[in-house]
Amino acid sequence: MKSYLAVLGLPGAWRFLAPAFVARLPYAMLQIGILLLVQWSTGSYGAAGIASAAAAVAQALVGPQTGRLADRHGQPRVLVPQAVLHAAALGALLALAASHASPVTLTAVSALAGGSMPQVGSMVRARWAHMLGGSGRLNTAFALESMTDELTFTLAPMLLVALSTGFSPVWALLAALVMVVVGTLVFAGVREGAPKPVPVHARSRGGVLRLRGVALLAVAFVALGSVFGSLQVGITSSTAALGQSAATGPVYATFSAASLVGGLLYGVVRWRVGAPARLAAALSLLSAATVALCFAGSVPMLYGGAAAAGLLIAPAVITGYTLAEGLVPAEVRTEAFTWLNGGTGLGIATGAAVAGQLVDRFGASLAFLVPPVTTGLAALLVLLSLRRLRPAPDPALPREPALTA
Numbered sequence: 001m002k003s004y005l006a007v008l009g010l011p012g013a014w015r016f017l018a019p020a021f022v023a024r025l026p027y028a029m030l031q032i033g034i035l036l037l038v039q040w041s042t043g044s045y046g047a048a049g050i051a052s053a054a055a056a057v058a059q060a061l062v063g064p065q066t067g068r069l070a071d072r073h074g075q076p077r078v079l080v081p082q083a084v085l086h087a088a089a090l091g092a093l094l095a096l097a098a099s100h101a102s103p104v105t106l107t108a109v110s111a112l113a114g115g116s117m118p119q120v121g122s123m124v125r126a127r128w129a130h131m132l133g134g135s136g137r138l139n140t141a142f143a144l145e146s147m148t149d150e151l152t153f154t155l156a157p158m159l160l161v162a163l164s165t166g167f168s169p170v171w172a173l174l175a176a177l178v179m180v181v182v183g184t185l186v187f188a189g190v191r192e193g194a195p196k197p198v199p200v201h202a203r204s205r206g207g208v209l210r211l212r213g214v215a216l217l218a219v220a221f222v223a224l225g226s227v228f229g230s231l232q233v234g235i236t237s238s239t240a241a242l243g244q245s246a247a248t249g250p251v252y253a254t255f256s257a258a259s260l261v262g263g264l265l266y267g268v269v270r271w272r273v274g275a276p277a278r279l280a281a282a283l284s285l286l287s288a289a290t291v292a293l294c295f296a297g298s299v300p301m302l303y304g305g306a307a308a309a310g311l312l313i314a315p316a317v318i319t320g321y322t323l324a325e326g327l328v329p330a331e332v333r334t335e336a337f338t339w340l341n342g343g344t345g346l347g348i349a350t351g352a353a354v355a356g357q358l359v360d361r362f363g364a365s366l367a368f369l370v371p372p373v374t375t376g377l378a379a380l381l382v383l384l385s386l387r388r389l390r391p392a393p394d395p396a397l398p399r400e401p402a403l404t405a
């Protein structure tokens with residue numbers, strides 16, 4: 001624990017971590033919140049799914065562009081107008097849903113709400129990289145961020161469902177709106193750890209995805225996101241098929257708790273194996289672990305499979321962010337992190353959609369086919385491209401990655 005206490009004890013760390021946590025809870029509430037809101041407004045799960053997917057895709061595509069602006073102009077100059085735009089978009093969505101607007105209109109405004117979501121999580125990681133870049137404590141800081149993500153994705157849906165069932169989806173998303181605006185504005189006002197704006201280098205103008213290894217990491221994070229999305233569907237459908245729907249929450253909570261433990265342990269180890277090899281190993285082991293879920297014929301087996309998957313997913317996420325920090329120059333660091341963050345969101349939406357189709361057509365256990373396939377392919381891709389995940393050995397530009405073809 002000394003490693004984590006040393007990171008948390010850095011001057012000014014809690015000043016930006018506390019408001020960031022408040023701002024990040026709505027990030028984990030938005031997609032499912034839109035799903036509940038649009039279904040409540042239209043009575044159609046199909047329309048609700050399309051609107052939720054539109055928000056996820058817009059967030060994945062627009063988020064990196066806001067990250068790029070933050071690298072160029074500084075985090076506060078991007079976050080403040082973004083929070084205002086998001087508040088306007090989400091407020092409009094709530095008003096339109098309350099007036100039972102058409103599904104097309106709700107989908108368009110959902111996309112605007114998703115695209116304008118402040119990327120606070122990526123900007124926190126950029127602050128850690130700015131404060132600890134080149135230090136062994138950066139791996140611990142990224143482990144802390146992974147555990148924070150798990151905590152928000154555990155607490156946020158519980159809060160959202162409680163408000164939706166106790167009041168309505170409108171009130172649930174209104175609470176999310178207040179949290180994201182207040183948390184983002186306070187976070188933007190805290191200058192500790194914030195990277196200074198850096199002019200974009202000529203070799204970075206083509207976009208961060210052209211830099212060495214970044215596109216590969218983004219693909220890997222889509223695969224990791226698909227694990228979250230498909231497990232949500234798989235666990236829900238499997239427990240229902242077994243006649244124990246009440247176990248859905250505890251089984252998924254086991255997955256989240258195991259991920260917290262895996263991240264905690266991973267963050268304090270001084271690894272001698274290189275990060276690219278660690279990422280390939282984590283993805284391979286995750287693929288193998290999730291295969292067991294396909295044969296889970298009882299709730300205890302679901303608990304075991306969820307725990308095994310959770311222990312392995314956090315190390316893969318932490319290693320991915322660590323690799324991104326080492327591959328890209330400081331001038332595009334936030335943009336790189338937002339591509340990984342967006343890839344996760346896109347993977348969650350895609351994994352849930354594919355798993356849902358498999359359940360409808362072939363049965364509950366088929367939802368668990370998604371994680372071993374996606375993570376297995378990602379592991380193979382990483383193994384075949386290990387050299388691209390190592391910084392280019394250029395003594396004149398030690399932090400400048402080479403462009404890929």
